[in-house]
Amino acid sequence: MDNKEFKFSSEWGKVRELVFQVLNLDLIEHLKNEPNQILREVQTAIREINSSGAAYISADELNVLASMICDEIVGYGPIDSLMKDETVNDILINGPYSIYVERGGILSKTDKFFISDRQLLDIARRLVNKVGKNLDEAHPLVDSRMPDGSRLNVVIPPIAIDGVSMSIRKFGTGRRTFHDLIHSGSLDENMANFLVIAARCRMNIIVSGGTGSGKTTMLNALSGFIGEHERTITLEDAAELKLQQDHVVRMETKVGGDDGRGKITMRDLLVNALRMRPDRIILGECRGEEAFEMLQAMNTGHSGSMSTLHANTAKDALSRLESMIIMAQSELPISAIKRYISSSINFIIQVSRLPDGQRKVMSITEVLGIETDNIVTHDVFKFKINDEKKEGSKIQGEFICNGLVKRSALYESAQYYEMSEVLEKLMLNAVGIKA
Structure with a gap:
């Protein structure tokens, strides 16, 4: 049709x-x-x-x-087959006759359509009702997690000017490992092994990137190297993390009622998590005032903690953290905030979705400390795009290793965890052989 x-x-x-x-x-x-x-x-x-x-x-x-x-x-009308299609990552609906999907990082319009505005609204309401929420003029915007774990966002008039808009970020059927990410070209073997060592040596790691760039996928892959004996607490707005360890406590924020009663924020969860004797805390996404508590946790005995945030580069990620901490602790001078960040975070993994749909680890950056009130960083690995070399429509490039600086915190930690020899051998191999 x-x-x-x-x-x-x-x-x-x-x-x-x-x-x-x-x-x-x-x-x-x-x-x-x-x-x-x-x-x-x-x-x-x-x-x-x-x-x-x-x-x-x-x-x-x-x-x-x-x-x-x-x-x-x-089922769910025209999107039923899309919900079952494992190649589809996102379903984006802009009114009854405009349904897009994202496959492999590429958006494309489908030939699917709803019978009418009324059918689209009825199906949207049924999806929302399944998660115990209402969709009406008093509640024109719903953001929630579906029973299968997929993320659902629905907006209706008067908020949505051109009619019902619905976005579904599908819940993957399996957790992607570093082996899968190497196979897809997101990173190379040296980078994967380096991140395994960093995770096992309890480095504090931030995964930074844009929407749909693979932040949660990377966080899931990293979490696979948390020790079985460690107590891990995950905090999320919508539960997407899939940790395989036995000792995991999962918590999720809660939207309050119309009067705000019953609302549980990420900051509330993080403050409570600190009282639960965690070894590691994994924050699904850091986006506001909870940044201060997250860094506090990283700085006070919860090393090996991890989080994601939205930023286009590793330096932008640090700037965003500064802004978020100012929101929570406006009385702190910026110089103190920078010192706090530099002493809390060890590595920033920058992930991106390229224009051709490929997802790449663009850099693995170490935070080294403070010099003249500036946070000093060093790109251990970087993806360099080759403008001259193309294979069809795919962007080509290479992963380059710049090595670790002598004062890297990872060297000291690797020694403690008896991984210094493995780390030394890996870095010599990575610097000598460009992927």
């Missing part, structure tokens, strides 16, 4: 509403696991509507419309 046939949608919407008035809903509920029988019931209902003169569609349209209504009854 292409765009030229959308002229039928107005009549289709009318027929759809009449179908739900005609259908025996008790019988439909009983037939929930028999889609073929439901399809026949819907086809019969449309024929009755045609015969009554209340509305009319052709025989060809009847079969298409009946199938779409059946998909809505047993």
Whole structure:
């Protein structure tokens, strides 16, 4: 069905509403696991509507419309197949006739569409109701986690000017490992081994990047190297982390009621986590005043903690942290804030989604300390784009290792964890052989 046939949608919407008035809903509920029988019931209902003169569609349209209504009854209408498609990472809906998906970092418009604005709103409400929330004029914006873990955001008028907008960030079926990331070209073997050592040696790590750049994927991969004997607490707005260890406590923020009662913020979770005897704290995303408590945790016996934040470069990540700490502790001078950050964070992993859809680790940057009130950093690894070398439409480049500086905190920690020999050998190999 292409765009030229959308002229039928107005009549289709009318027929759809009449179908739900005609259908025996008790019988439909009983037939929930028999889609073929439901399809026949819907086809019969449309024929009755045609015969009554209340509305009319052709025989060809009847079969298409009946199938779409059946998909809505047993699933989520036109997006049902997209929800089941494991190659789809994001589903983005801008009104009933504009549905996009993201596969492999590339956005593309699908040939899927909703029967009408009403069907889109009904399906959006059903998704929202499944997570125990309401979608109406009093609650025109909902951001939540679906039962399968996917992230759901719905906006309706008057907030959404052009009609219902819905975004679904799908929940992956499996946790991607460093082996998977090497295979996809996100990083090379030397970088992966370096990050394994950093995680095992309890370095404090920030994963920085834009939306959809692979921050959570990287955090999941890093978390695989937390020791089984360590007590780890994860804090998230929507639970996406998949830690494999046994001793993990997972916590999630909570949106309050209309009066704000019952609201649990990330800062609340972090303050409470510090009282739970954690060995490591993993903060799904640092975005506000909780930054101060996060750095406090990293600085006071919870080494090996990790978090993500939105920033385009490692230096931007440090600037964002400064801004977030000022929000929480406005009385602190900027020089003290910089010293606090530099003494708390060891490494920043910068990830990006390139214009061609590839996800790359653009740099692994070590935070070395303070010199003349400036935070000093050093890029241990960096992805260098080769403008002259292209393979089809794919951006080409190479991962370059600049080595560790002598005063790196990782050397001292590696010695304590009996990994200094492995680290030395890795760095010599990485510097000598460019990936």
